[in-house]
Amino acid sequence: METEAQAITNFLTEKISAYSKVPVSELPADKALEDIGLSSLDIVMISGEIEDEFDIEIDPSVIFDSKTINEVVEKVLKSKD
């Protein structure tokens, strides 16, 4: 069964792929987010989608200040506790 962390990772990877147009296969969870080239608007949209999907509040700065997808997932999990 998919763990919560996996579910968030998959959701986030899909969203980042959709906004950045980088294929999911090129977005391992330890890839540096800096190299993906998301705009501020993309980040705001993605954090809004995470809020709706997982029913939590997560500021765009959480993604902005994270180095990898893994780091974002950790922070999302923390704010769900």
Add this chain to the structure above:
Amino acid sequence: MRSEDHHIVRDMALAKQAISHGSLISKGHTLISFLDEVQDKCNLDLGNVSCVVRNFPFFMEGERHTQMRQRVLKHMGTVASLKSWEDYFDTSLRKALNTIDLDQETDLVSAFIDPFLQEITCTLLGLTMEDPHKFRQCTDLAEMLLDPLLPIRALKQMEAAFTDFFEEILSKEIKETGSGSPLLAELLKKPVPGYTKKDTCAFVLVVYAGTLALRYTLANMIFHIVSGGETIKAQAVSKEWVNTHLEHLIRDTMAVRKVSRMAKENCRIGELDFEKGHTVFIDMQAAHYGTEAECPMHKGKKWDDETLDNKTHMAFGKGSHYCLGANFSKFILSKVLPELFTRYPDMRLVNTTPDLMEHTQILSVRTLKCYMRN
């Protein structure tokens, strides 16, 4: 992660150049296009948020901005214009202090500073809402527009709050006090070209949000004086002492942490090269106190003559965005301090460690608990 590069300016000489440099502008236009895109992508109506952003003085440039600034300064920026309000300010100050007169121990921020400043600034500007909580929410949300990354959730809250604000403000008469005509009434009577009624209300709402800097600075100033010991408190009863040292006090207690700009073209300031589109943060705390300095609210403040003579600061900014409330702030600070310390010569801090707010843009005490008498 950084999708845009940024620079931090920490040196005072460079900060002075950067804050008023023609090639470094506020990020207003990026916020406007950001809102347009969010509206498009999320199918949201953010018309009232956009109206506030378009009329947010910090984000404006050019003739439309200058014209409104001139009108505001004429109305509440000169000593002569403030003099007509002097009796009203004095009476309100005495009333506000009366409300804490019986307290043995009080939080000066919530019991005195907040209600007093809110009362006089709302009256001076001509802004009030039936529900004070709603009004507070509106100004807090307007202040949030300075954050570089706004959550969609916050944008939705803003739209709802600003919609209520415009509806209520535009449907009622503005209260006059007899001291003078409030800013909003004046601006609606004789509009500045290029501003609709709603634009004017939005502008004045943001001016009100700017007054929070005075609230934060006054709280810091009282903290410093009370923790400065008996001799300093005894000096602060004198209007003359306060007036002579006011610039220094402002320098050491101003609450603004940083000011941001964006390079509209490639430019060089001092030794630094800025590329078009880069963000520039002017670190006001480092520029004033040095990068090695601890948080100024923690380091014990020095009160020797040499320190007190240091009056050079840019606490109110510089150039085309110079603070619209600078003279008003000085006028009020020079009244509050002598009155407060004359009434409460034995005032002491309950806790000598400052209770600081967690805020990226502001450095200030959240509460200021004091024993008011021996």
